[in-house]
Amino acid sequence: MSGYLVTGGGTGIGAAIAARLAADGGDVVIAGRRRQPLEEVAATHPRITAMVADAADGAAMRRVVDEAGERCGSLDGVVANAGGHGYDTIGATGDEAWRASLEGNLTTAFVTAREALGSLEASQGSIVVVSSLSGLRAAPQTAGYTVGKHALLGLVRSLARDYGPRVRANAVCPGWVRTPMADEEMRVLVDGGGAADIDAAYAAVTRDVPLARPAAAEEVAGAVAFLLGPDAGYVNGATLVVDGGAHIVDVPTLAFG
Incomplete structure (x- = not known):
């Protein structure tokens, strides 16, 4: 039996990941800043536990990691899914908004990974960081979001390089x-x-x-479950794109059908 921590687990992709891991027999702690959606997700399955915490706060995440280890017996997998912020052009992004975009999209994953590394090394575990197709491409008027999601891929590669073979680290990029x-x-x-x-x-x-x-959140959850599981035992530092093929499209040829 495995123990997991999922940040941003109260809605959307995070909630679907928690549900998938619990359905597969794992014990799952979900963390986020809003109590109500977390508790609603936890109420759907007895193996899911909700904890209110800001994933960018080191002290809060240390508490969550410790609690997850106690509840689950060991921490075998972490999903850094918390994100958001950064929807404007560079010229229209002020200092405070810029800091918020990096904190929401990058610092949350960095802090979560840092605080969980000791537990993951002990269990020979795995971390999956949820980036985005915006980590590979640029949408209009999403400068902070795009930069943060790109940076997550560098975070994953640094984790994979520095902590293998004790910990595997991979990213998913949903469309x-x-x-x-x-x-x-x-x-x-x-x-x-x-x-x-x-x-x-x-x-x-x-x-x-x-x-x-579009994808269903459950389809992204399936990709995350694969990366956390034994079938991905030799996958490290990888970026798995889950976008229906959007990233392969050659935009200048769209007129040809």
């Missing part, structure tokens, strides 16, 4: 995933007249994706 957070982005498109409703908005943003649809 569009149907979550409450993405729904809010779809509403922006709807309100701007670019789509009739949220379903039409998702269809519009995935029109040129080879699979022509």
Whole structure:
């Protein structure tokens, strides 16, 4: 039986990851800043425990890691999923907003990894960092988010280089995933007249994706479960893209169909 910690576990991808790991027989501690969504996720499965904590706060994450180890017996896998912030151009991003974007997208993963390393080394465990397709490409008006998600890949490579063979570290880069957070982005498109409703908005943003649809959060959770598990035992420092093929599309050839 394995023990896991998932940050940003109260909604969307994080909640789906927690549900998948628990369904596979793991004991899972989910952490986040908002109590209500965490407790709602924990109520869905007896193997899930909620803890309120800011993933960018070292003292808070030390407490979470210690508690996870006690509850689970050992900490075998960590998923650094907390993220957000940074939706503007560079010129329109002030100092405070810039710091918030890096704290939300990068520092959360760095602190979580740092505080969990001792436990993961003891268990010969694994860490998966949830980046984004924005860690490989640049969307408009998302400078802070894009920079933070790119930096996560460097964090993973540094972890893999410095701590193998004791700890494996890998990243996943999802594209569009149907979550409450993405729904809010779809509403922006709807309100701007670019789509009739949220379903039409998702269809519009995935029109040129080879699979022509957004992912379900459970599909990203499956990729994370693979990276944490024994079948990925020789996978280290890798970036697994979960985007329906969006990253392979050659934009200048779209006019050719």
